[in-house]
Amino acid sequence: MPSMILPALAALALPAPQADDADLRVAQLRDAALEDDYAYAITEAITTELGPRLAGTAEEARARKWAVTTLTRMGFKNVRDEPFPLKTWVRGVERAMVVGENSQPLVLTALGNSGATPAAGLTGEVVFFPTLDDLKDAPDGSLAGKIAFVSHAMTRTQDGSQYGYYGAVRRQGPAIAAAKGAAAILIRSVGTDSHRMPHAGSTVFPEGTAPIPAAALAVPDADQLERLVGRGAPVRVALTLTPRIVGTQNSGNVVAEVPGRDPAAGIVVVACHLDSWDLGTGAIDDASGCGIVAAAAKRIMDAGRPRRTIRVLWAGSEEVGVFGGKAYFDAHKGDNHVLAAESDFGADRIWRLDTNFAPANKPLADRLAAALAPLGISAGRDPAGGGADVSALVSAGVAGVDLQQDGTRYFDLHHTPDDTLDKVDPAQMRQNVAAWTAMLAVVADAPEAISATK
Amino acid sequence: MPSMILPALAALALPAPQADDADLRVAQLRDAALEDDYAYAITEAITTELGPRLAGTAEEARARKWAVTTLTRMGFKNVRDEPFPLKTWVRGVERAMVVGENSQPLVLTALGNSGATPAAGLTGEVVFFPTLDDLKDAPDGSLAGKIAFVSHAMTRTQDGSQYGYYGAVRRQGPAIAAAKGAAAILIRSVGTDSHRMPHAGSTVFPEGTAPIPAAALAVPDADQLERLVGRGAPVRVALTLTPRIVGTQNSGNVVAEVPGRDPAAGIVVVACHLDSWDLGTGAIDDASGCGIVAAAAKRIMDAGRPRRTIRVLWAGSEEVGVFGGKAYFDAHKGDNHVLAAESDFGADRIWRLDTNFAPANKPLADRLAAALAPLGISAGRDPAGGGADVSALVSAGVAGVDLQQDGTRYFDLHHTPDDTLDKVDPAQMRQNVAAWTAMLAVVADAPEAISATK
Helix, strand or coil: CCCCCHHHHHHHHCCCCCCCHHHHHHHHHHHHHCCCCHHHHHHHHHHHHHCCCCCCCHHHHHHHHHHHHHHHHCCCEEEEEEEEEEEEEECCCEEEEEECCCCEEECEEECECCCCCCCCCEEEEEEEECCHHHHHHCCCCCCECCEEEECCCCCCCCCCCHHHHHHHHHHHHHHHHHHCCECEEEEECCCCCCCCCCCCCECCCCCCCCCCCEEEECHHHHHHHHHHHHCCCCCEEEEEECCEEEEEEEEEEEEEEECCCCHHHCEEEEEEECCCCCCCCCHHHHHHHHHHHHHHHHHHHHCCCCCCEEEEEEECCCCCCCHHHHHHHHHHCCCCEEEEEECCCCCCCEEEEEECECHHHHHHHHHHHHHHHHHCCEECCCCCCCCHHHHHHHHCCCEEEEEEECCCCHHHHCCCCCCCHHHCCHHHHHHHHHHHHHHHHHHHCCCCCCCECC | CCCCCHHHHHHHHCCCCCCCHHHHHHHHHHHHHCCCCHHHHHHHHHHHHHCCCCCCCHHHHHHHHHHHHHHHHCCCEEEEEEEEEEEEEECCCEEEEEECCCCEEECEEECECCCCCCCCCEEEEEEEECCHHHHHHCCCCCCECCEEEECCCCCCCCCCCHHHHHHHHHHHHHHHHHHCCECEEEEECCCCCCCCCCCCCECCCCCCCCCCCEEEECHHHHHHHHHHHHCCCCCEEEEEECCEEEEEEEEEEEEEEECCCCHHHCEEEEEEECCCCCCCCCHHHHHHHHHHHHHHHHHHHHCCCCCCEEEEEEECCCCCCCHHHHHHHHHHCCCCEEEEEECCCCCCCEEEEEECECHHHHHHHHHHHHHHHHHCCEECCCCCCCCHHHHHHHHCCCEEEEEEECCCCHHHHCCCCCCCHHHCCHHHHHHHHHHHHHHHHHHHCCCCCCCECC
16 A cells, blocks of 8 residues: 655655656656646536536437547547447426425425426425434334435535545435335435535435435525424425436447557556536536546647557446446456546546555556656555546456545535536646646556556 | 724824713623624524515515514514505526537526516527627617627625626616517626526616516526637527516515604614515525614613614515615605614625714714724725615615625625525624614714714
8 A cells, every 4th residue: 555655765765766768758748738728628618518418318429429529639549439228317397395384495406316206296294314324213114205304414525535424315315215115305415515506416226116206405405494394393395306217328438549559568547427417517527537537648649659558438327327437347347457547526636646556566656656746746545446437447456546636625516506617727627637647657658567456 | 974084083183082981881782792693593584484585475475474573572662564565576487598509508597577488488599798888789670589698797896886887787788688679688697606596686677668588697607608609600599487477466664663762863764675586595685684783773772762763674675676665765754764774785794884974973973983993894985875775765865874794705695596594604793783783872872963964
């Protein structure tokens, strides 16, 4: 496992490294990328010309077509759309009103895979659960005809690590409420903002559990509903949600390559996802990631053929269950991947490097850390997971690199209507491109074999 | 006109003022109000129990009833609802889509008094005008069948002074576009945020001009539409807006009093407005103002009967054209008002005092400035206007006091769905209550006559 203090120890224990030609070349590519305009231009075009790109829809298909054209024009080789079938869920009407003496509307959005109410809606009494554990503790059948309301609040961290724990309310809460007989469930959005912006996102109903209507309230609306419940009298909500499954449609992954000089040296895959939730234009999630990885790969391509092939993966259907990543793995698990990385956490500056290299790759890890340090990036101690769309590869033993972005404001915007181009800071985005360019320059031309820790 | 430097000059030119009993009492009331909880409790109740309170609707009527009950319970006298008729406009469906190869939804909201599209919507080519002057310059008839888009952008100031100039796009733009034959008009929201939050607000169609559909795009959507127009190809938008006039309904003003010891000394009126736009819960606009003025008046009442009557005016129908202020003036212009003030700019801290006192009231102005200085409030040089609902009084010669609030973030939230309780900072709100309490303590008990400059 890499250590935060490894570079310092190395500097003490070893002769001062010589700035050889390879190091100089990496530094030059990195510093030139601090002037990058490709990443922002790609992000601008995806968000402006394509807009929302919900998995399995005509909008996602249009985005793939645009992507093939764009990546081809940029000079990448072997550009192709690799389609796969997707059971496609789409949003319908979404409306909620507190009824009775405090009647007022609430702002919410259906969770992906939510069931539908009758077209005319349903009305039920709200049963409040401060946390997911409180919902789990509710007796079976106690929620019959009721609307469960789980208000577990996520707080802000730089590494976004609360999403795992608090995201469980969204991922698991609806199925738990359904099993207890609830007519519907409302959750506090899994987000850190205080705007009237509900945070979409998928939930999962296991086989055999009929989906119930499930929606996320904007954070101020969750606050409001808590206050109303706190007044003591029963609170009833009229809820209309009419999402539906529109059958099996095509989704797909777009793949493009910078062919390497040495086919035996293996493939470095750099990923993002092209699909987005439908409420915003998917700027930080994840047009910016597609811009960053494509811009970095193009910079390496334009600087001369690298030793290893760099494969750019713009995945489809990430948001609705990482189906693109799964399809890529199924189609390409036999390819000679040696390293995988993904940019899917916005476009704010990268602050930490995590890897999962084998001990024999310590010199590679050191060169990578040295190349990134001038960008304000230090080596972390978490084993790299690679990111959602390449996690299957990393789980299968491919080395991973995580260029960890600052997520302080990411969950203010994540999956909301507010995920739009203006949230991308071009200066921070350039630092990302420089880091990805430096990383690719190091790993694609590394003379040694690359392997993951066991 | 008061001067920022008057207090300093006064200190130089005159003997140091003695902290007499009256000054001490003002200071004690002021400092006690820094612990105020009434204002926040009122604001919390209005926003939570009542929610949106659009002028002329059942929700506004419910709010007036609640207000009469609440102000009576607080101990005010002569509490009453003074109804007046209002031609009532209500929102309908609002939906916009860019059509064609960049098809995507846009977030917008109808402006008050907007006309309606056909129920099935209308589609038109967008004609872009960077500023209102550009729209004014468009030849007559040149917009026939088109959708005008005016994207004049407001920027942030502490005193909110840009609202006057940039607000003209909203107030006048639709009538100008209608006169030139436009099928509809879209404006950039008059706001300083970058959220997917359209800013509502009234527009005006003069007699004889048929209202056209008129809506405000959220700021990111105005940016997006500018980018699409900037690509050069014609941009078409499908627009559905179905607001309507629901006839003449009752609106009304709620009035409450702290009776004074000396009826001949006149009335000090402190105002806010109880109605709100329908998208948010009207927390900063203007439940907080109602909380602040009622809390301050109650603190004076509880400290013993003041010399002058303090009249609390919670006006109706401010948002849709200051109809409550007009109705109050018509009903009460014969009353012996000596001073008027309004809190209607959020709940952030007060930073400046403006008055319009006659020169003979310089000692009063000095005492007022001295009472407010410990709260970080300095004397400004603008003649006080009193605020929308009391502006008719001030125009008619009643003295006005403006306790200017910090508006730096006000137009991020103004008239949006995001105007909710969480935007009120209790600490800054207490500073407001302290300032209003100190102001009332000075003016309600001032031994001298109070009059406005001519």
